[in-house]
Structure formats: structure tokens, C-alpha cells
Amino acid sequence: MIVFDLACDAGHRFEGWFASSDDFAGQQARGLVTCPECGSAEVTKAPMAPAVPRKGNQVAETRPQQAMVSAPLPPEAVEVLAKLAALQKEALKQSRWVGKDFAEQSREMHYGERDVETIHGQATLEEARDLLEEGVAVMPLPFPVAAPEDLN
Structure with missing residues (x-):
């Protein structure tokens, strides 16, 4: 799996996990890569910091695992996520x-x-x-x- 930092045309940044660079390109071409905050399909790869491996004498930080989906979401799920992102955006305006x-x-x-x-x-x-x-x-x-x- 490859993790890409992504950005939409509205400037929202988020991560996407893909099987390969070609998988990202294919999903993007089909309009399947959308911003979770605003729903925009105008998504590009954002600049990323390189992954630098830790030294052998450093302790690895442990983080809880995150549930992931590897297949494209059904249109209904994409719609629900877009609505949820819009609600969060509105709530944060008052926060x-x-x-x-x-x-x-x-x-x-x-x-x-x-x-x-x-x-x-x-x-x-x-x-x-x-x-x-x-x-x-x-x-x-x-x-x-x-x-x-x-x-x-």
C-alpha cells in the first residue's frame, strides 16, 4: 500500500491509501477520489515529506490501527461522507x-x-x-x- 497526501482545489488536505501509483491515477481518472471535507473530485497529490526510517536504537511510537477500505465506496456512502464533511465544516466555523x-x-x-x-x-x-x-x-x-x- 502507498499513502499519498492529497489536496482538493479548495485547499483541503487529506490522506489516501492506494495499491500503487497506477491505482491512484485510475481511481482519479474515474472520479472516485474525492475530498472528504467538501466532496470535490478535483484532487491532486500534495507535496509530502520523505519517510525517513528510525535509527536502530530508537523506540517505535505505537499508534492504534485505523480501519480502512480498499475498494471504491458505493455512491450512497460517498454522499453520506460528503454531507458529514459539510456538517463538520459548518460546525468548526463556530469553534x-x-x-x-x-x-x-x-x-x-x-x-x-x-x-x-x-x-x-x-x-x-x-x-x-x-x-x-x-x-x-x-x-x-x-x-x-x-x-x-x-x-x-
Whole structure:
């Protein structure tokens, strides 16, 4: 499998997994590669950082595995994903990016230490579990969100 960083004509960045470069080209030519955020089929490969192998004395970072689909999705699924991406985009317009401070700021709002507002950011799986155990209302976003400083 090959992982490509992709970008749509609206500037949204996302990843795609393909069996080969030819597989990507074939799916793209058939209009099967679409942006999960806006549904655009005008998708191209984005510049990628090279994969540099770790040194033999470095510990590998462990991440939970992600469920993947290797076949093109049915049109109904593509439509649902496009609607979900549009809903997330609208919701994030009313939200403020807080980056890695997400867990801390969510906790402060929950305990009344600051004004409540809608925020989004990054949290580790452990931080998210801790928040949920404390009764803090949080949820994962269905699609990845880039930090504002990473957007063009």
C-alpha cells in the first residue's frame, strides 16, 4: 500500500491509501477520489515529506490501527461522507482552534474556571478517556482537521 497526501482545489488536505501509483491515477481518472471535507473530485497529490526510517536504537511510537477500505465506496456512502464533511465544516466555523491545549481548556470550562465556548483541537487517546471519565462532553471529529498555521 502507498499513502499519498492529497489536496482538493479548495485547499483541503487529506490522506489516501492506494495499491500503487497506477491505482491512484485510475481511481482519479474515474472520479472516485474525492475530498472528504467538501466532496470535490478535483484532487491532486500534495507535496509530502520523505519517510525517513528510525535509527536502530530508537523506540517505535505505537499508534492504534485505523480501519480502512480498499475498494471504491458505493455512491450512497460517498454522499453520506460528503454531507458529514459539510456538517463538520459548518460546525468548526463556530469553534475556536486550541491545538494541544484542548484537554486542559475543556476541563477548565467543565469545572467553571473559564467561560464556556465551542473549541476544537488535539488530545491523546488517554487525555480523551480521562475527560470522558470526568464527565466532560467531548467527541472525536469524523475527519482530520489541520491546524490553522498548517493551512495555506
